[in-house]
Amino acid sequence: MAATETFYDVIRRQGVTRRSFVKFCSLTAASMGLGATGAVDMAQALETNERVPVIWMHGLECTCCSESFIRSAHPLVKDVVLSMISLDYDDTLMAAAGHQAEAILEETKAKYKGKYILAVEGNPPLNEGGMFCIDGGKPFVEKLKWMAEDAMAIIAWGACASWGCVQAAKPNPTQATPIDKVITNKPIIKVPGCPPIAEVMTGVVTFITTFGRLPELDRQGRPKMFYSQRIHDKCYRRPHFDAGQFVEEWDDEGARKGYCLYKMGCKGPTTYNACSTVRWNNGVSFPIQSGHGCIGCSEDGFWDKGPFYERLSNIHPFGVEANADKIGFAVAGTVGVAVAAHAGITAVKRITTKGSGSTDGGPPA
Amino acid sequence: MGTQTPNGFNLDNSGTRIVVDPVTRIEGHMRVEVNVDSNNVIRNAVSTGTMWRGIEVILRNRDPRDAWAFTERICGVCTGTHALTSVRAVEDALHIAIPENANSIRNLMQLALQVHDHIVHFYHLHALDWVDVVSALSADPKATSTLAQSISSWPLSSPGYFKDLQTRLKKFVDSGQLGPFKNGYWGSKAYRLPPEANLMAVAHYLEALDFQKDIVKIHTIFGGKNPHPNWLVGGVPCPINVDGVGSVGALNMERLNYVTEIIDRLIEFNDLVYLPDIAAIGSFYKDWLYGGGLSGKSVLAYGDIPENANDYTPGNLSLPQGAIINGNLSEIFPVDHRDPTEIQEFVSHSWYKYGDESKGLHPWDGVTDPHYELGPNAKGTKTNIVELDEGGKYSWIKAPRWKGHAMEVGPLARWVVGYAQNKAEFKDPVDKFLKDLGLPLPALFSTLGRTAARALESQWAGYKMRHFQQKLIARIKAGDSSTANTEKWDPKTWPSEVKGVGFTEAPRGALAHWIKIKDGKIDNYQCVVPTTWNGSPRDPQGNIGAFEASLMDTPMADPNQPLEILRTIHSFDPCLACSTHVMGPDGQEMAKVQVR
Numbered sequence: 002m003a004a005t006e007t008f009y010d011v012i013r014r015q016g017v018t019r020r021s022f023v024k025f026c027s028l029t030a031a032s033m034g035l036g037a038t039g040a041v042d043m044a045q046a047l048e049t050n051e052r053v054p055v056i057w058m059h060g061l062e063c064t065c066c067s068e069s070f071i072r073s074a075h076p077l078v079k080d081v082v083l084s085m086i087s088l089d090y091d092d093t094l095m096a097a098a099g100h101q102a103e104a105i106l107e108e109t110k111a112k113y114k115g116k117y118i119l120a121v122e123g124n125p126p127l128n129e130g131g132m133f134c135i136d137g138g139k140p141f142v143e144k145l146k147w148m149a150e151d152a153m154a155i156i157a158w159g160a161c162a163s164w165g166c167v168q169a170a171k172p173n174p175t176q177a178t179p180i181d182k183v184i185t186n187k188p189i190i191k192v193p194g195c196p197p198i199a200e201v202m203t204g205v206v207t208f209i210t211t212f213g214r215l216p217e218l219d220r221q222g223r224p225k226m227f228y229s230q231r232i233h234d235k236c237y238r239r240p241h242f243d244a245g246q247f248v249e250e251w252d253d254e255g256a257r258k259g260y261c262l263y264k265m266g267c268k269g270p271t272t273y274n275a276c277s278t279v280r281w282n283n284g285v286s287f288p289i290q291s292g293h294g295c296i297g298c299s300e301d302g303f304w305d306k307g308p309f310y311e312r313l314s315n316i317h318p319f320g321v322e323a324n325a326d327k328i329g330f331a332v333a334g335t336v337g338v339a340v341a342a343h344a345g346i347t348a349v350k351r352i353t354t355k356g357s358g359s360t361d362g363g364p365p366a
Numbered sequence: 367m368g369t370q371t372p373n374g375f376n377l378d379n380s381g382t383r384i385v386v387d388p389v390t391r392i393e394g395h396m397r398v399e400v401n402v403d404s405n406n407v408i409r410n411a412v413s414t415g416t417m418w419r420g421i422e423v424i425l426r427n428r429d430p431r432d433a434w435a436f437t438e439r440i441c442g443v444c445t446g447t448h449a450l451t452s453v454r455a456v457e458d459a460l461h462i463a464i465p466e467n468a469n470s471i472r473n474l475m476q477l478a479l480q481v482h483d484h485i486v487h488f489y490h491l492h493a494l495d496w497v498d499v500v501s502a503l504s505a506d507p508k509a510t511s512t513l514a515q516s517i518s519s520w521p522l523s524s525p526g527y528f529k530d531l532q533t534r535l536k537k538f539v540d541s542g543q544l545g546p547f548k549n550g551y552w553g554s555k556a557y558r559l560p561p562e563a564n565l566m567a568v569a570h571y572l573e574a575l576d577f578q579k580d581i582v583k584i585h586t587i588f589g590g591k592n593p594h595p596n597w598l599v600g601g602v603p604c605p606i607n608v609d610g611v612g613s614v615g616a617l618n619m620e621r622l623n624y625v626t627e628i629i630d631r632l633i634e635f636n637d638l639v640y641l642p643d644i645a646a647i648g649s650f651y652k653d654w655l656y657g658g659g660l661s662g663k664s665v666l667a668y669g670d671i672p673e674n675a676n677d678y679t680p681g682n683l684s685l686p687q688g689a690i691i692n693g694n695l696s697e698i699f700p701v702d703h704r705d706p707t708e709i710q711e712f713v714s715h716s717w718y719k720y721g722d723e724s725k726g727l728h729p730w731d732g733v734t735d736p737h738y739e740l741g742p743n744a745k746g747t748k749t750n751i752v753e754l755d756e757g758g759k760y761s762w763i764k765a766p767r768w769k770g771h772a773m774e775v776g777p778l779a780r781w782v783v784g785y786a787q788n789k790a791e792f793k794d795p796v797d798k799f800l801k802d803l804g805l806p807l808p809a810l811f812s813t814l815g816r817t818a819a820r821a822l823e824s825q826w827a828g829y830k831m832r833h834f835q836q837k838l839i840a841r842i843k844a845g846d847s848s849t850a851n852t853e854k855w856d857p858k859t860w861p862s863e864v865k866g867v868g869f870t871e872a873p874r875g876a877l878a879h880w881i882k883i884k885d886g887k888i889d890n891y892q893c894v895v896p897t898t899w900n901g902s903p904r905d906p907q908g909n910i911g912a913f914e915a916s917l918m919d920t921p922m923a924d925p926n927q928p929l930e931i932l933r934t935i936h937s938f939d940p941c942l943a944c945s946t947h948v949m950g951p952d953g954q955e956m957a958k959v960q961v962r
Contacts, residue, residue, distance in 0.1 A: 059394075063393070083534065090548075094491075095390050126419075170436075174420035251601065257847070282583050308431070
């Protein structure tokens with residue numbers, strides 16, 4: 002029973018050396034401008050108390066990320082919540098409301114300065130003074146920035162927090178804004194998808210508590226372990242694509258034989274996600290396996306790249322590699338320019354990667 | 367001083383004002399303000415939707431066949447129900463008939479959602495309003511086992527099982543890091559369960575958390591993922607191929623068995639855990655019968671779960687349709703979504719503008735012109751609200767009315783309509799539940815009744831799933847493998863201008879989408895959703911909505927701890943992302959969007 006294990010106990014049990022742990026603390030503290038004393042404080046806190054406090058905030062969203070998170074089969078979400086992290090604030094699950102809920106935020110900021118993870122589901126709208134999303138009588142964006150100030154790291158759950166998602170689709174009437182546009186001085190891990198796969202979500206959280214470092218990220222801030230390959234790269238229907246065997250119409254002979262859905266608008270060739278490998282809901286299926294094309298829900302701006310049933314015009318059968326690579330690169334490139342803000346996380350990652358003995362290459366940018 | 371509302375509530379805002387913001391354990395963002403008198407009894411209630419996303423504006427000029435995916439993202443808790451409503455609206459507009467198998471599969475998905483949503487709602491969003499987690503630490507595991515075994519044959523009930531759980535819980539609490547249980551209202555006098563019942567309920571909280579992830583695999587099998595499975599205008603995307611070439615990638619025997627097994631398990635969970643828990647908890651709260659609000663007065667149900675495909679008339683719907691007003695259960699009115707005089711939305715107290723705010727507008731003719739302002743007696747500023755003024759505009763939720771009446775929707779509304787229709791499948795379980803607790807029929811109109819109706823419906827839905835699973839298999843056996851009708855898939859086959867309406871019973875209540883299609887694109891899209899009905903602010907006549915009505919006259923054990931408010935508001939299972947409509951910011955291009 003791990004309930005009274007400290008963060009330090011947990012990562013030591015996972016084989017992280019003391020040296021790596023100390024390095025993790027000093028780098029994380031440095032990335033936050035906390036200095037040498039900050040690192041000592043952090044190390045002491047992580048050794049002597051406590052599961053890592055997680056503050057889970059909701060902006061404009063639909064709560065699909067929370068719903069996905071509780072679907073996790075390995076680990077079970079009850080074990081995550083009871084034994085791995087301390088989910089001290091989560092609008093969806095917490096017992097307290099109103100003042101008692103707000104008090105937790107203040108306490109966390111004071112008691113765990115630089116030691117808590119801020120997990121953000123949804124995004125802040127900036128129009129109407131931010132009052133399209135009111136929380137405690139004030140604009141959500143204020144609360145978000147306020148809690149981000151003292152966070153150790155920030156997780157952007159899902160397409161909303163990462164890219165803007167459906168409420169940011171044209172014409173984006175509320176000016177719904179991805180969180181990295183309003184929090185520019187902190188490491189942000191983007192875990193896109195609408196929603197992300199449950200085991201990807203718990204995988205990201207437990208990676209941090211297991212390996213004592215943030216996971217390797219790509220240029221867009223996504224964990225490479227789940228987002229570095231396209232659905233199409235690992236799709237079990239790929240041989241039908243290569244053989245030119247396509248579904249031509251819903252419920253036709255090709256559909257019943259499980260042919261490729263590319264002509265039905267499948268966005269698998271341009272979508273970076275783990276659906277075709279990890280699959281959904283403990284590996285039961287994923288969209289393509291159940292007969293519908295991928296709608297590209299982990300990609301930036303996917304709502305405006307439709308219609309969903311229109312085939313990708315810039316992907317040609319048999320020439321897919323070159324084209325998809327170009328598209329992937331172009332997307333990464335445009336976002337990459339705006340990633341100066343990620344310098345902090347890059348530094349943490351670079352050194353912690355070495356410290357934990359990873360053989361992966363240097364920083365991606 | 368009091369004000370009598372036309373729908374029969376006496377409002378008095380002279381006492382102490384209590385603000386609860388954020389209301390947690392709901393979907394989305396919401397605020398409640400109440401006034402309590404010197405005895406701490408609620409005498410005035412104000413509920414406010416505090417978020418807007420604008421999905422309907424975003425839908426304009428898009429492909430109607432994509433609308434299900436956008437509207438599905440209105441809510442990730444009741445995931446799929448908006449998508450189903452959307453494909454029905456498009457099919458209604460274009461006169462598309464879906465195959466019988468698609469109807470059965472859609473019903474299985476919709477019913478799986480009902481069961482999932484009700485179980486997650488009760489155990490994870492609502493139970494902490496009734497169950498004191500900390501009290502469970504002082505339970506005797508042996509007595510807990512005796513209690514559990516006295517109400518159910520559920521196997522996880524040994525003294526050792528409860529002892530282990532208690533030990534884990536104790537370690538958790540002793541760690542000082544209470545996680546989601548932090549700052550709860552533990553020890554409040556408003557909690558009434560003995561420690562053993564609390565421990566049993568905590569065990570079931572965790573078991574339900576494990577189990578709920580399996581229920582949704584039905585969505586994953588048919589729709590590829592959950593949350594947000596895939597749907598299709600004209601049918602369902604998953605093809606059936608039980609034993610031909612390539613069947614391993616389609617709906618085959620293994621997949622059908624998978625679904626059957628989940629249905630068996632969820633029926634068992636309902637019968638042996640959920641229903642006995644509700645009865646046990648109910649027995650300790652049976653004299654706490656507050657929270658009835660509109661449920662004993664005016665309720666509305668659209669009906670759902672068509673037995674046969676493409677027939678949405680009440681006689682073909684397994685869930686009942688009808689409206690009851692002023693508590694007269696002997697008269698049930700039919701509901702017509704197309705009649706411009708029946709369903710109308712008002713904005714006199716909502717942050718929108720109409721030319722004439724004394725009048726309501728039917729969704730096909732709706733106008734959404736956002737107008738954020740606080741009433742003259744509000745305290746604070748526009749970006750730092752201390753207290754709202756319910757005399758002015760105070761919510762992003764519009765006020766829908768049925769023939770001018772504020773209505774409650776949801777499981778209790780459905781079951782009241784079914785009860786009034788004298789249908790045994792709804793009446794008998796209600797009568798049994800009440801009889802077991804020794805309560806009369808009016809006790810149903812309460813927070814407890816709302817919570818019980820949801821459990822009864824979960825049980826009902828489980829057996830209905832078995833029916834549609836058997837029907838699906840029978841049709842496949844008879845040689846019908848069709849799952850989609852593609853005759854009108856190509857927009858070139860569509861008339862230039864059409865309009866349609868689709869409706870469902872979402873877990874939270876009556877849901878409908880109205881669509882207008884012009885030249886192959888969405889010209890207008892409007893959703894009126896359950897929490898718009900239940901969370902509605904006041905209307906021009908001064909009628910209060912279902913949330914507000916339900917809080918009236920409830921005594922609070924301690925006004926600093928809003929436990930009773932949460933208990934009653936949660937009994938509706940609010941979904942605020944659903945409830946709020948189109949919007950556009952002042953001074954921006956979208957500010958003058960008029961949705962007609």
